[in-house]
Amino acid sequence: MPTGDPADTGWERDLWASYRAVGEALVARGDLDAAVAGYQKYQAIAEAFAARDPEGTRWQADLAASHAKAGDVQAAQGFLANALDSYLRHQAIVETLVLREPDDARWQHDLAMGHEKVGGVRLAQGDLRGALASYRQYLALAEALAARDPGSVQRQLDRAAGHARVADVLAAQGDRAGALGSYLKYQAVTRELASRGQPGAERQRDLAVSHGKVAELLCAQGDLDGALASCREALAISEPLAARDPANPRWQRDVALDLRRLGDLLEATGDPEGARASHRRSLAILEGVASSDPSRPDGQLELSIGCWKVARASPDPERREPLERGLRIQRALRNAGRLPAAEDRIAAFEAEVARLPPR
16 A cells, blocks of 8 residues: 555555456466456556666566566467567567676576567568568577576577477478478477486477478478388377377377378378378377367368378278268358368369269
C-alpha cells in the first residue's frame, strides 16, 4: 500500500510483480486475452520506473522482459505484427544493456533469445531472408557464450538450437547443401551432450527430428543410402521415446512420420514389401493419434495421407479400402472448410479409385 512518501516505490514494485504473476498464470491457463490485459498493466509500471531512472539497469531489464512476455502472448494469439513490434522493443533495450555491460553474460543471453524470437516471427510471416539474418545473429551470440562457458549444458543447447534454426530456414530457401551442413553441426553438438548423458527426452526428440530432415535433404540430393541410414537413426530414437510414453500423441506421431519416410525410401530403393509394411505400421499409429482427438484437422489430414501411402504401396485387390477411406476423410475436411489447398488430394483419390476394377 502507498505510504505517502513519493520516494517509497516498494508498493509499486509489489503491484508490478503481482501483474506479472497474474499474466503468467493466465498464460498457463490458456486465457491469452486476459493475460494481455495483465501484461499491459505490468508493462505500464515498468515503463514508469524506467522513465524515472533511465540509467538504472534493473528497471530497463524489467521493461525489456515485459515487452518479451507481451510478444510471447501476441505470437500465441497469431498477432504476428504486434509480436514482432514487442520483440524488437525488447531487443532495443537489451542492446543498450549489452553496450553498458559488455562482459555480462546475462545481457548477451537475453539478446540472443531476442534474436531467436524475432527470427521465429519473421519465419511465420514468410520473411525467410529476415528470419535467416535474425537466426544467424542468435547463433553467433550462442556460440560466443558457449565458448565462454563450455561446461554449461544450457549454453551448448542454445548453440545447437541456433544451428537447427538456421538449417530450417536454409532448407525453406532451397539451399540444401547449407541446410545439411547446419543440421550436421546441430547433430554434432547434440551427440556430444548425449555422450555426457545430458539431453532429456525433448532434446532426444529434437535429434530424431533432425535425422528425419537430414534424410529428406539427402534423398533430394539423390543419396538414397544416406537418407535410409539417417531415417533409421531417427526411428532408433523416436520409437523408444514413444514406447516410454504411449499416451503422448506427439511422440507417437513422430514414429508414424518416420515410418512413412522410411516407406517412401524403401519404395524408391526397390523394396516394395518393406515399403508396404512400413506404411501400414505408420497408418496404424496415425489411427491412434487421430482417434485421441478426432476434432483436430491435422490428425485427420495425416490419416488420409497415410491411407494414400498404404494404397499406393499395395497390390490392386488391397487398394480400394484405404483409397475410399482416405477419400471420405478428405471430402469431410473439405466440406468443413478445413482442407488446405496444398493438401487437397481428392481428385487424385478419385482417379485412383476409378482405375480399380469394379467390385
